[in-house]
Amino acid sequence: MSQFVYYFEPLKPEDVSARALVLSLMSSTGAAEHPIGQLINAAALFGIEAATLRVAVTRLMKDDLLESAERGVYAPGPKSRALTRRVQQWQHVADRMVDWNGDWLVALVQHLGRSNRKQLRARERALALSGYQETDDGLWVRPANLASDLDRHRADLTDIGADDDIILMRASGVAKQGDQNWARLWSPADLSRSYARAVEAIEVSLTRLPGLSVEAAARETLLIGQPVIRAINFDPLLPPELGDQAGFLRMAEKMLEYNKTGQACWRAYYTSLEETAQD
Known part of the structure; x- marks a missing residue:
């Protein structure tokens, strides 16, 4: 992994x-x-x-x-x-997934080189944001359970930083000497525990927020909300056959509730500053 x-x-x-x-x-x-x-x-x-x-x-x-x-x-x-548009899509993340038939998406990047460190970081960030993992052979792979077709998905990758010359393919089978169990590139157990920690943190915070000052409430919603959103955006969106999709969707749904509360907390904070300035 x-x-x-x-x-x-x-x-x-x-x-x-x-x-x-x-x-x-x-x-x-x-x-x-x-x-x-x-x-x-x-x-x-x-x-x-x-x-x-x-x-x-x-x-x-x-x-x-x-x-x-x-x-x-x-x-x-x-x-x-x-x-920014890609990050904001976390609110509709369930719409990005379809049923998995066992195929894999494969990104070929060896021909792109690694000498341009800035572009290398942008490429790998774009692939990571789309749930890819790198294999020992230098391929980047993920389950083919995304709703976008191959051309649209490739355009999405290049929009957020991947090279224009990146090559994507859909693989229904791979024959090669050695271990080709790409499912091992992820740890479903670790991801599931992360989902549970996020849900618990949100639930605890929701009970705490009414008793906090407007400043403390706004601060807390960012300290908890931002890493949850980051976890959603970088999640590999594994199908149920490979991971705890139900746990992931529960976290995303809980974050929708928390986001509404967080927005209200920040509005209250800014309003309190305006009222103070008018006094």
């Missing part, structure tokens, strides 16, 4: 960087644009100074990950729009 399996683990406030926070807010709140004041107020919840936040925004602008249609208002930039 490669490093591209992500398990749920709540964030700590000190783990939230200015850069990660901005990108997280851009992809998770549903708002098309974010005023700099709002970003600064969000950063304050995690002990991030306004100057540090502004530096992060400037660097994200230089990297084309943010853009500004008007002074002090920011939105995802040209290099992050497709990835």
Whole structure:
């Protein structure tokens, strides 16, 4: 099993960087644009100074990950729009899966090279976001239980960073010396435990939130919600024949409930700041 399996683990406030926070807010709140004041107020919840936040925004602008249609208002930039859309699809993740007939999707990347480290990272991130694992032979594979056809799936991969020359194929059988049990590239037991931990964390948080201050409630929903969303987005979406699909869908459904609560908590936090400013 490669490093591209992500398990749920709540964030700590000190783990939230200015850069990660901005990108997280851009992809998770549903708002098309974010005023700099709002970003600064969000950063304050995690002990991030306004100057540090502004530096992060400037660097994200230089990297084309943010853009500004008007002074002090920011939105995802040209290099992050497709990835932002992909991350936001976690809310409809069940629609991405179909029944599995035993076939596999195989991504061929050996001809693409590894000398361009930046593109290599983008390629492997795109494949990981689509549930692929790397085999000992350098192939990237996953069960062929995605709803998209091969051409559409390939376009989705290139949109989020994979090379334009990546080759995809659908395999119904493989004959080769050695172990070809690709199902072993994932650990269904570890994934199932991760789903259960995420659901438990959400349920515990939902009972705690009503007793917290608006600041603490907003902070907690991000510290728990973001890693759950990350786990959903990087999940291999294994079919029931290979993993705990029911547990995964239970986590995703629970996160939908938690996301609504989290959005309300953040609105309450921003409203409290506006009311304080008016006093």
